[in-house]
Amino acid sequence: MTTHHPRPTLVLVYQRTSLPWVFESAERAGIDLVLVPRPDETVSQDGLPPAVVDVLRLDVEADPAGALDALRRRYEEHPFQGVVTLYDPAVPFVAEAAERLGLPGIGRDVALGAQDKRVMRERLAAADLNVPGFVRLDHPGDWEKAARLAFPVVVKPAHGFSSLGVTKAESPGDLKDVVDEVWRTCSGKLGRVDGLVVEEYLDGPEFAVESLAHGGDVRILTIGYKGDPQGPHFEEGVYRAPASLPADVEEDIRREVTAAHRALGITDGPTHTELRLRGGVTPYLLEMGARIGGSGVSQYIASGVTGIDFAAQALRIAAGAAAEPLASGPPPEPVGAAANYIVPCGGSGRISAIHGLAELRDDPRVDHVVQMLFPGDVVRPYPDFTGYPAFVLSRHADIAEAEEFHRFLERSVRIEFADDETDDSQGSDRAGGTDGTDATDGAVRTARTDGTDHGEPQ
Numbered sequence: 001m002t003t004h005h006p007r008p009t010l011v012l013v014y015q016r017t018s019l020p021w022v023f024e025s026a027e028r029a030g031i032d033l034v035l036v037p038r039p040d041e042t043v044s045q046d047g048l049p050p051a052v053v054d055v056l057r058l059d060v061e062a063d064p065a066g067a068l069d070a071l072r073r074r075y076e077e078h079p080f081q082g083v084v085t086l087y088d089p090a091v092p093f094v095a096e097a098a099e100r101l102g103l104p105g106i107g108r109d110v111a112l113g114a115q116d117k118r119v120m121r122e123r124l125a126a127a128d129l130n131v132p133g134f135v136r137l138d139h140p141g142d143w144e145k146a147a148r149l150a151f152p153v154v155v156k157p158a159h160g161f162s163s164l165g166v167t168k169a170e171s172p173g174d175l176k177d178v179v180d181e182v183w184r185t186c187s188g189k190l191g192r193v194d195g196l197v198v199e200e201y202l203d204g205p206e207f208a209v210e211s212l213a214h215g216g217d218v219r220i221l222t223i224g225y226k227g228d229p230q231g232p233h234f235e236e237g238v239y240r241a242p243a244s245l246p247a248d249v250e251e252d253i254r255r256e257v258t259a260a261h262r263a264l265g266i267t268d269g270p271t272h273t274e275l276r277l278r279g280g281v282t283p284y285l286l287e288m289g290a291r292i293g294g295s296g297v298s299q300y301i302a303s304g305v306t307g308i309d310f311a312a313q314a315l316r317i318a319a320g321a322a323a324e325p326l327a328s329g330p331p332p333e334p335v336g337a338a339a340n341y342i343v344p345c346g347g348s349g350r351i352s353a354i355h356g357l358a359e360l361r362d363d364p365r366v367d368h369v370v371q372m373l374f375p376g377d378v379v380r381p382y383p384d385f386t387g388y389p390a391f392v393l394s395r396h397a398d399i400a401e402a403e404e405f406h407r408f409l410e411r412s413v414r415i416e417f418a419d420d421e422t423d424d425s426q427g428s429d430r431a432g433g434t435d436g437t438d439a440t441d442g443a444v445r446t447a448r449t450d451g452t453d454h455g456e457p458q
């Protein structure tokens with residue numbers, strides 16, 4: 001930090017302080033944060049991370065116009081250099097706010113296009129990228145339009161996140177019921193459904209890609225393995241990076257993801273991309289979020305694998321303070337492996353005990369145990385999204401050790417329910433979310449809000 005320049009200030013929208021990584025990066029980058037807490041969150045001044053210099057209360061979801069006005073007033077009184085969020089539903093708001101204030105950002109249209117799965121698919125297809133056959137449905141009654149696709153298909157809300165409602169339909173005979181169910185679930189949970197996407201099921205393992213864009217250059221930092229979920233509902237499970245991939249497949253992923261930034265117009269800032277390798281070889285995007293993924297889990301993973309402070313760079317870009325051009329080319333040589341394990345609910349009912357978690361806080365491989373559900377909490381059966389019980393974030397010498405550690409966690413961490421409703425199908429339905437990183441958004445929505453950081457490691 002130089003002394004003759006004031007420190008840049010960013011407004012950070014809807015980040016929970018119990019997920020610390022982005023706050024730590026801001027501190028390292030010499031960036032001050034004005035935190036906009038979630039409306040349901042109580043924050044006490046003395047419990048705030050050091051990078052937070054002020055708290056600003058806005059309700060960007062219920063009153064976006066009021067929130068934009070309040071941001072403008074704040075900007076006029078105390079100028080800031082940028083606005084950011086890691087919370088997927090707030091990405092368009094942040095892009096619009098930055099655009100209106102003349103601050104760095106991707107702009108509202110690009111943010112909305114990336115977030116709307118219909119527009120995203122259309123923009124990728126227009127750029128000749130890999131897109132499964134898909135149909136947009138404006139009403140549940142239109143389901144027959146999707147019967148011509150190659151089955152199985154996946155039905156999902158146009159504006160979903162955390163895998164909410166995302167459901168596989170095996171055959172045209174199942175389609176009507178699945179479409180009705182997804183529409184119903186999403187109307188209840190998201191408050192609004194303005195359409196669904198039905199698209200062909202992409203068979204093959206799933207990967208997450210963490211990238212940084214700056215001035216139109218794209219740098220891929222890590223490619224991580226996200227499991228091979230088969231449905232019918234898609235829950236978040238594991239995230240292990242760097243994935244071991246044949247060089248040509250890695251190169252195809254890099255090319256596809258770089259081109260997708262161009263197709264979607266994402267020229268600046270961090271992205272979190274999820275894709276599947278169709279037939280085990282060809283990368284097809286599932287989504288690209290114009291934000292750091294997993295409420296900051298992506299920072300943990302990307303920095304653990306590369307040694308690069310991904311979030312610090314992302315925040316500098318958001319503040320218009322990134323000087324260094326991004327190197328393109330293959331991902332940087334890994335310095336280690338990093339992983340996130342999402343503890344499965346394994347059932348539903350009132351939690352009586354969580355076994356095997358407390359011990360992990362002393363495990364040298366484990367940096368963080370972020371716990372979000374506790375004994376006494378009730379896990380509702382799918383499709384109600386209760387949240388994820390816990391994340392276990394760990395570092396390892398290589399990916400094989402990370403896999404071995406996750407096998408150990410599968411055996412040792414278990415949730416016990418008082419009413420013993422445990423059954424395997426509920427277990428696989430879990431909390432109803434998928435995208436492990438986006439799942440964090442769901443998880444933190446339900447994190448304790450009484451001001452104590454139950455989930456904080458050590």
Ligand code: ADP
Nearest residue numbers: 154160161162163164166200201202234434435
């Ligand atoms: P969300 O934004 O709600 O997370 P996604 O489109 O990312 O929704 O879907 C969530 C998960 O569902 C994905 O991570 C993936 O596992 C699964 N999924 C979604 N679409 C497909 C598809 N076409 N083929 C296979 N799996 C899919």
